[in-house]
Amino acid sequence: xxxxxxxxxxxxxxxxxxxxxxxxxxxxxxxxxxxxxxxxxxxxxxxxxxxxxxxxxxxxxxxxxxxxxxxxxxxxxxxxxxxxxxxxxxxxxxxxxxxxxxxxxxxxxxxxxxxxxxxxxxxxxxxxxxxxxxxxxxxxxxxxxxxxxxxxxxxxxxxxxxxxxxxxxxxxxxxxxxxxxxxxxxxxxxxxxxxxxxxxxxxxxxxxxxxxxxxxxxxxxxxxxxxxxxxxxxxxxxxxxxxxxxxxxxxxxxxxxxxxxxxxxxxxxxxxxxxxxxxxxxxxxxxxxxxxxxxxxxxxxxxxxxxxxxxxxxxxxxx
Amino acid sequence: xxxxxxxxxxxxxxxxxxxxxxxxxxxxxxxxxxxxxxxxxxxxxxxxxxxxxxxxxxxxxxxxxxxxxxxxxxxxxxxxxxxxxxxxxxxxxxxxxxxxxxxxxxxxxxxxxxxxxxxxxxxxxxxxxxxxxxxxxxxxxxxxxxxxxxxxxxxxxxxxxxxxxxxxxxxxxxxxxxxxxxxxxxxxxxxxxxxxxxxxxxxxxxxxxxxxxxxxxxxxxxxxxxxxxxxxx
Numbered sequence: 001x002x003x004x005x006x007x008x009x010x011x012x013x014x015x016x017x018x019x020x021x022x023x024x025x026x027x028x029x030x031x032x033x034x035x036x037x038x039x040x041x042x043x044x045x046x047x048x049x050x051x052x053x054x055x056x057x058x059x060x061x062x063x064x065x066x067x068x069x070x071x072x073x074x075x076x077x078x079x080x081x082x083x084x085x086x087x088x089x090x091x092x093x094x095x096x097x098x099x100x101x102x103x104x105x106x107x108x109x110x111x112x113x114x115x116x117x118x119x120x121x122x123x124x125x126x127x128x129x130x131x132x133x134x135x136x137x138x139x140x141x142x143x144x145x146x147x148x149x150x151x152x153x154x155x156x157x158x159x160x161x162x163x164x165x166x167x168x169x170x171x172x173x174x175x176x177x178x179x180x181x182x183x184x185x186x187x188x189x190x191x192x193x194x195x196x197x198x199x200x201x202x203x204x205x206x207x208x209x210x211x212x213x214x215x216x217x218x219x220x221x222x223x224x225x226x227x228x229x230x231x232x233x234x235x236x237x238x239x240x241x242x243x244x245x246x247x248x249x250x251x252x253x254x255x256x257x258x259x260x261x262x263x264x265x266x267x268x269x270x271x272x273x274x275x276x277x278x279x280x281x282x283x284x285x286x287x288x289x290x291x292x293x294x295x296x297x298x299x300x301x302x303x304x305x306x307x308x309x310x311x312x313x314x315x316x317x318x319x
Numbered sequence: 320x321x322x323x324x325x326x327x328x329x330x331x332x333x334x335x336x337x338x339x340x341x342x343x344x345x346x347x348x349x350x351x352x353x354x355x356x357x358x359x360x361x362x363x364x365x366x367x368x369x370x371x372x373x374x375x376x377x378x379x380x381x382x383x384x385x386x387x388x389x390x391x392x393x394x395x396x397x398x399x400x401x402x403x404x405x406x407x408x409x410x411x412x413x414x415x416x417x418x419x420x421x422x423x424x425x426x427x428x429x430x431x432x433x434x435x436x437x438x439x440x441x442x443x444x445x446x447x448x449x450x451x452x453x454x455x456x457x458x459x460x461x462x463x464x465x466x467x468x469x470x471x472x473x474x475x476x477x478x479x480x481x482x483x484x485x486x487x488x489x490x491x492x493x494x495x496x497x498x499x500x501x502x503x504x505x506x507x508x509x510x511x512x513x514x515x516x517x518x519x520x521x522x523x524x525x526x527x528x529x530x531x532x533x534x535x536x537x538x539x540x541x542x543x544x545x546x547x548x549x550x551x552x
Contacts, residue, residue, distance in 0.1 A: 009462055011410055017450045017463035024487055076367040153469070158447045 008074045010057040010086060012152065015050035019043050020159060027161050031138070034121075037129030040141055041118035048092050048111060051148040055099055060086045089115050097233065100151045105233050105256055106269040107147065110140045139173035142166045178275035181267060185276060188223040188265040200224075200262075207262035217253070217282045226262035230255050230278060247293040250285045326357050326551045329519060333415070333550060337433050337525040338507075338518060346515025350375045350419045350543040353517070361413045361546040378418075378542045380427075380532040394481060397538070400529040402432050402497050402506070405522050405546070407479035408453040411470065413546035416527075417519045420511035422541040428530040429518060430506040434476035437526075441492055446476070449489035454482055466493060475523035497526070511542055519550075 008014075026039035052059050061068035062085040071077070071084040087095075093108040114137055121128040146156045157163035195203070207226040211218050216229035232253030241248045258267040258278055273279045290296065297305075332339035345353055351374060354360050363372040383396035391400050406412040418429065438446050449466040463486065468475050477483070480498055485491045496502060506528070509518055520527055532538055 008410070009460070013410065013465060013468060014462045017465045020448065020465070021450055021463065021486055158444075 008057060008071065009084065010049070010053050010060045010072055012050045012053040012057070015046050015053055016152065016154075019046035019050055022046060023159060031134045034127070034129040037132060037134075037137070038118060038121055040137075041114055041121070044111060044141060044144065045089060045115050045118070047145060047148045048089065048096065048115075049086070051100060051151050052092050052096055054152045059095055059099075060092070062087050098235070100147070101235060102147050103151070104254060104270040106271060107144055110137075111144060114141065139169045143170045143173060146170060174271070174275070177271050181272045181276045184267065185223045185265065188260075188263045192224040192263040203262040207260060210261050217255075217284075219258075219278070221260035221263060221265060222276055222278065223265045224260065224263040226260055228258065228260035228262070228265075230273075230282070231257040231259075232282060232284070234284070235281070242290075242293075245290060247288045247290060248285055249288070250283050252281050253284050254281050255279055322356055329357060330550050333519065333521050337521045338431050338509075340509055341517040341519070343513060343515040344517045346513075350417070350545050353419065354417055354545045354547060357519075358415070358547040358550040359552075361548045363413075363546060366409075374545060376544045377421075378544055380534075380538045380540055382534075391481065397532040397534050399531050401480050402430065402502065402526040402528040403479040403481070404477040404526060407477040408464070408482040410464070411468075412477055412522050413548070414521070414523055415519055415547040415550065416522050417517060417545050417547060418511065419543045419545070420514055420516040420541075421543055422539055423510075423512040423514065423516060424540045425510055425512050427532050427540055428508040428510050430503065430508055430528040430530065431520065432502065432506045432526045432528075434524055434526065436505055437476070437478075437493065437496065440496055441489075445489045445492055448487065449493050450486045451483040451490050452486050454484065466490060470523075473523060476526075477523075478526055511540075519547075522546075 022039050022043035026036055026043055029036040029039065049060060056072075057074075058069055058072040061072040063069070065085065067077070067079060067082055068085050071082075090112065093111055096103045097105055097108045117128050117132070117137075120126055142156070142160070145159065149156055149159055155163075156166055160166050192200070203224075204226045207221075207228065211227040211229050214229055216231045218227055219230055220226070221228040233256045234251045235254045238249050238251045241250075254270055255273045255278055256268070256270055258265070258273055260266075267273055267276065267278065270279060291299075329339050329341075345356075348356070351360065360374060362374055363376075364370045364374070380397055381392040384393045388394060391403075395401075404412050405416050446467050447465075450463055451466060452463050453461045455461040461484075464477070464483070466477055468477065478493065478497060480494055483490075485494050508530070510516075511518065532540065
């Protein structure tokens with residue numbers, strides 16, 4: 001019988017507690033000090049792991065050694081000199097993208113860049129945080145913290161000293177994003193209006209043909225109303241329906257990229273798409289034949305087998 | 320006596336007050352059997368590093384000793400035991416503890432304090448942000464813990480001034496409050512006077528402590544302690 005071990009160092013609570021201490025360290029510095037940025041990157045890394053561990057500590061275990069999983073389950077070590085090993089931050093981000101609603105590729109991208117700043121700070125002589133203005137990362141940092149905290153049933157107000165101002169900073173980020181997208185749509189709309197009727201007709205036909213051929217979710221362009229495409233990132237679980245002859249799998253997609261080849265409008269990132277009304281999730285279906293899905297023999301394979309047997313010549317002693 | 324009614328009564332009191340006193344309850348039944356009749360026992364020896372601890376622990380007043388630095392007796396001896404959560408340094412301390420009098424005395428009190436009082440004094444913000452670390456013991460590394468934790472719908476609280484080290488301003492405020500003299504005046508005191516006197520404490524919602532023992536007068540006191548996961552079946 002494996003005994004229950006106490007100090008499971010990947011439990012969400014302990015990671016969160018450390019993240020909170022690091023946040024307090026960050027807040028004990030002023031925003032123009034390099035330590036402010038460094039503590040923020042360390043805090044973020046711990047909060048990411050706390051959020052993943054909140055789903056299950058097993059998700060942090062490095063699968064290259066089963067004993068890491070055993071440790072994450074809260075069991076005592078069964079080998080001498082065993083040191084538990086967890087997954088890299090990039091892997092943490094990949095898993096959060098699939099498991100935490102709202103943790104989009106855009107958010108993961110920000111986290112990747114910010115945690116890499118900590119690597120550069122510690123591994124090089126570069127003045128990473130000294131010369132980095134907070135406007136470039138602070139609102140995104142707080143926005144990410146809020147998302148991760150809420151995924152754990154916690155609030156920003158419990159984590160930071162000045163919850164109100166932090167919330168206002170997040171709000172201003174969202175406003176800035178919306179402003180920039182509105183401007184972009186307006187520019188493309190004006191450019192579209194300046195095209196001749198013939199140019200517009202041709203562009204619409206091309207866009208319709210293109211949107212039909214490519215995979216994605218077809219919608220109307222907010223700038224020129226032509227047929228355009230929305231690509232997404234999968235979120236949530238996959239639903240499977242088995243019929244007599246086919247298997248249909250569906251998954252919810254969170255919009256991540258919009259493209260219209262008629263007017264050239266391109267919007268990338270869920271926050272931008274959301275701000276202009278293109279953020280609604282859609283579902284993507286994939287249809288498999290029963291043979292494909294269950295890895296059965298296909299008709300062709302069965303026929304090939306039959307054909308082989310017809311070439312068989314029985315042993316026959318010639319006189 | 321219908322045991323189901325007793326169990327229901329215990330649950331009600333624990334929910335309402337965080338503890339329940341059962342004077343002279345089923346004195347002839349041993350502690351383990353009594354605990355089994357009202358809930359499910361938590362076996363401390365199932366936890367890594369605690370395999371030598373028996374299910375029922377005998378608590379006697381003892382003088383301070385350097386050999387017992389990992390125990391309250393070793394550190395506080397016959398003095399007051401400060402308010403604490405049993406096994407507060409565990410990720411999840413045992414939910415309930417039952418203290419059952421084997422040899423009683425009227426001069427030693429068990430003190431009880433609800434975590435609601437601590438929250439009222441210091442405010443929810445301080446409690447939510449209080450972080451401590453556990454002591455490093457040999458090859459067991461210390462780790463950080465929040466004082467307030469959640470398990471399902473239960474919001475719980477832990478404290479121990481010996482086994483937990485404050486790590487930020489909030490946890491230092493909690494320590495200051497709980498080690499102050501004034502805190503005793505806010506504690507409820509109960510006395511395990513005679514054999515069978517039992518008290519069950521919700522270890523997640525109440526802190527408990529002990530008043531000083533006068534050597535020669537009360538050091539024959541013997542209390543048995545057992546932990547429970549839950550009350551009722």
